[in-house]
Amino acid sequence: MDHNLTPEQLDSFGREVLELHLSVKADVGEADVRYIRRVITAQRALAVLGRGLLFASFFPPAWVAGTACLSLAKIIENMEIGHNVLHGQYDFARAKDLDSQTYEWDHLCPSDQWRHSHNYLHHTYTNVRGVDHDLGYRILRVTEEQPWHPGHLLQPLYAAWLALSFQLGVGLHDVDVRRFIFQKKSERDPDEARRLREIGKKALRQALPDYVFFPLFAGPHAPAVFLGNLVANLVRNVWSFTVIFCGHFPDGTATFDPSCLTNESTAHFYLRQLMGSANFEGGRVTHFLSGHLSHQIEHHMFPDIPAHRYPAMAKRLRVICAKYGLRYNTGSLFGQFKSVVKKLFRLALPGRHRAPPALAAA
């Protein structure tokens, strides 16, 4: 891993980050529970309002407002509530409705598969090549260390498709679909088959209200309701895609060789998460709608802390990073996303991706 810290400096960096981590953890409590409950209530209200407005879609502004409310409700459920609750950020409350082990989110990836592929694999092995399937979702080449093959020529198209169907892409990333399809039935891993069946079942149950039941209830407005639901799902997919891709793929994020995992210290873990993640800037609304994954760095270093605390933690973390001369990768949402798109195009071709000089030096 590329950094200029002496072992002693690394050690004391680790201690300072740990101190930050523990001090916030000790403060987590009543205010966080109140916060997330308020968010949940607001999210439910938005969902009901959105569905209601869509029923009035003979009046075009109602269609627009309804679709917007529903998109927001879907985004908030996945990002600020579901993703964070499933991380166990609110497990301390020991409340049944906030329990990471029993929460079922509105995402086609069943919660228990998510806890394995995301909480465990992705968060433990962040950006470790060959282990972290979020690194390109098995189809994209997002770092030059990944070997090129001709299939990558079409990767801008794959990426666009992934953006529109992001739930599916993320839901399936614990399954090697290509291998699975071409395998003989007898060779298939029964556990993988079971996981696929579960995803299929959940996907169906999740699709039915949006594409069958609510349109049916709307009678003559069925097409408008169907379309509103479709758009809301697409908006959620594109937004989550944007947020997640800005989290680990902008210029300056490092990827790692599996060898760096042997006997990894806490300090090294923090450092690897710092180097492998990137933030983007924005106002409170942007942070909120990203489920505070605009603070991907803090999220990866402190995944068990309620995410709404990341902006405050970021201030303290940046001071620590500056002190040790470590790069804290952040930029505007547009700038970070642009660098991801550029990279996707460049790495569709064989060879290296040259980062802008300023970054290469950092």
Add this chain to the structure above:
Amino acid sequence: MHQVESPSRLTRTRPSAASRALGVIEAVLAPLVYPKSAEDYLREVFPLLSRREILAEVVAVRPETPDTTTLVLRPNGLFRGHRAGQWLMVEAEVFGVRRTRCFSIASAPALHQEKGTIEVTIKARPGGVVTPELVWRQKPGAIITISEAQGTFVLPETLPARPLFVSGGSGITPVMSMLRELALHNQAHGATFVYYARTAADVVFARELQEHALFSGAEILVWTDDEPSAVSAPFGRCDARADLSAHVPDFAERETFVCGPPGLLGAMSALYAERGASERLHTEAFSLEEHTSRDDGGTEPQVVFARAAKTQKGSRTLLAMAEDAGLTPRSGCRMGICHSCTCRKVSGVTRDIRTGELSTDANVDVRICVNEPVGNVVLDL
């Protein structure tokens, strides 16, 4: 220690019409709100509504003494009533964390039948986590989760002729429920109610006891350590043996219900055993005495908490050891009756500290609050 009735053995009554109607509404809405439940949405508007959890609204908060408060609860339709003397679990949110504790129902079953409310009377424990919150900071209007009523320390169906109730401190609650029930049915005549409190100001339900003495025909004897209170004619230090011999000479012939601190329970058990009247003595304890294991002379036992990847040496209860190791497992009564703390034992031998019974099987559920390790134990915690 009384025999515990597990909740599954309680008789199941038929669901009420309201609950069935709610079931239909939920089933219709379920496909629309998947993967949430309709209840999740409905509860935002009707906070007591549930088909899964017994929820109760705190309708009133009534201070009783400087450190004791009565909460009047109105449970939803899932609560199936109680018998005089039973207790329930209360799940309260304290500083954002849900915690479960057991409390006896102090009100009479008749109150629930008539008004739909139940009352718990809670004393703040110094240094306690939950009780100070409930006693001093609980606000009316809050919604809390409770359990069904449970326990077999109850007033028998066929009322005993001249029951004797003996209690101390906060242990007054289950026997108060019995006295109230008797009085509401005009059956308190001939009953004797003995109560020990530290000071006159600590006498819970002082006014009501006075009224019982005057109007319901029950004999009320209250002892306090300092001076006689309004209701306590005699006074002096708690000495159940002397007091009963002097003031209730026929105690050994009477069905006796006792609840209070371990010292009182111990004295009463010894006294009744001596008189050969143990089968007439019914007791309820609020706590076990702090337990440290007998020393077997062998190597120190060790517990591995598998999920947390932590190991703890020692010979306290598994629950205490888990807490020592920095874990926060669920617990409630901490005396083996509520099953809140049940947890899977992966391997190893444990001993029940109440009965001495050994559990040697692998992959069984144990109540960690009343089991200690014998040798090496692995828990799925």
